[in-house]
Amino acid sequence: MIGFLIQRVLQALMVVIAMSIIVFLGVYAIGNPIDVMIDPASDQALRAALIQRYGFDRPLIEQYFIFMNNMLHGDLGESFIYRLPVLNLILSRLPATLELALTAMLIATCLGIPLGLWAGYKPDSLSAKAIMGFSVLGFSVPSFWVGLLLIMVFAVELGWLPSGGRGPTTQVLGMNLSITSFEGWSHILLPALNLALFKLGLLIRLTRAGTIEVMSSDYVRFARAQGLSEGKVVGLHVLKNISIPIVTVFGLELGSTLAFAVVTETVFNWPGMGKLIIDSITVLDRPVMVAYLILVVFLFVMINLVVDLIYGQLDPRIRVKAAS
């Protein structure tokens, strides 16, 4: 177990290093940020001074090692635009995205798995067909359009919920959160629903496919022959067997929601990380872009590590392989 963990952490480290090179080179190739940052009318001397100050005159390899060295000391650089340490900037936006993404995943899981189980348990019923139809809509309708529709219906026409923003936040464990207050919930509900829709469709289909497969297995037939109630058959035998693909997709979706909730954040004016990165790309705020992308890689690696550990808990046969 410890060996497995060390191996996975080393793997993760390699991925982060590889990504840092790719990101650094990629962002370098975009162009010189000085051209965007300073007034086109300023003179050559000022331009040269700025270039020297940010170290853009040095060889690329040297720039990279300076950047990596700083990163190891916890310094990801300073934003060209905000004049703030990048890490603080990103971390100040992280709680907003985190609570939005987690709420969305919660909605998707709590609705998706039961609906998928039902659709797989009674695949020929009318309700199952309705659920499947809904799931197709869930991941085929563009999310910005659904977002606008939600605002139109619930904020403009019915006036039940606010159309955007985060509402009041309270400080919990050093993070500003909306979900701690009722009014905060009213703000988060629409964007979370919007984000959840795609995942909901995906989870329903995944759960249904797994359920149909497991329901026709010999061990379910054997469980029925033992006289187990249908609830027990589904709750004990089906749920655990279908959970591996569900956990996989859950992990991937959580990562991508954290990193790329940008469309929803824009539509609902949600001050999360997605909006920050889009703003930074438009103004070529290089340190923010690099730091953000590396943070995203780090998040993905961590989530997948957790997912791998959960696999072992869910399926003893995987545990055996990992140990050997």
Next chain:
Amino acid sequence: MNEVVLRVKNLQTQFQTRAGALKAVDGVSFEVGRGRILGLVGESGSGKSVTGYSILGLVEPPGRIAGGEVLLNGKDITRLKGDAMRQVRGAQIAMVFQDPMMTLNPVLKIGTQMIAAVRAHARVSRRAARSRARDALAKVGIPSPEERLEAYPHQLSGGMRQRVAIAIALLHSPAVIIADEPTTALDVSIQGQILAEVRRLADETGTAFVWVTHDLAVVSSLADDICVMYAGRVVESGPAADVIGSPRHPYTAGLLASVPAEHEPGTKLPQVPGSTPSLANLPPGCAFAPRCAKAGPACTTTPPLQQFEGGRTALCHYPIEPVSCQPLSLTSTTYRSAS
């Protein structure tokens, strides 16, 4: 003859298809006494497994029981619905399946699965259920049952898993266990151990077994009585030794002739020509007639059920005359009880 625990009367199971209803089980009747073992023999597609599933009410759509009765201790269980049937399954009548690799849930501990099976019918605490599970494992000859409860199925051998499956079936001391080819996937030495164990359990606990198999050698050494099935019908039945020693139906005779064990080495092994007919287009009259050497003009009409002395029957126009030689055994071992 001791008391009859399971009596199947004229059971009909059909599968609804576009081509019409396929009669997978077509008027099957048999009975099993307490502590007796009935061998239900036939080729693939003869309807023997479907008969087993029908008895437990586990036939899945588009299949359905179209007629007949399954009397368990005199009560017809084909009419039971939903929860009433669930309470019978596992408690009064249980089933063991063919492939022990597939019948236990790979991601749940043996203990978890057994405790669930105990608590499906008995309102007991987890601790009590666990000790009952442990006793059941010990009863089927599993060493160190306490550790086995903590094991996952993949940590056990095929033979062990099948013993676990039998232990689960025995948990509530059912009147009848339907065993659907439970030793087919095991190697011969393990098969022998399991058969001996089953014989012992039948004698000790009084549980009756319906042993579904295509393996005549298994049946000849284990079963008290035999029903030979062909295309959804019982074509011959009677005490195992008599049927094997002197088959009356040409199909049974053909099956027995093609068992290598009793065959002269170095000569060509006789076969039953052709293959099992598709249920979608059965020939009129006797379904076996096209493959039968003894077939005559009468075979285009439904054959009569002929009764012979010694409790034997054959579904045939031209049954084979009985031979009076010593009943021969297909294997050197026999698990039949002395009684």
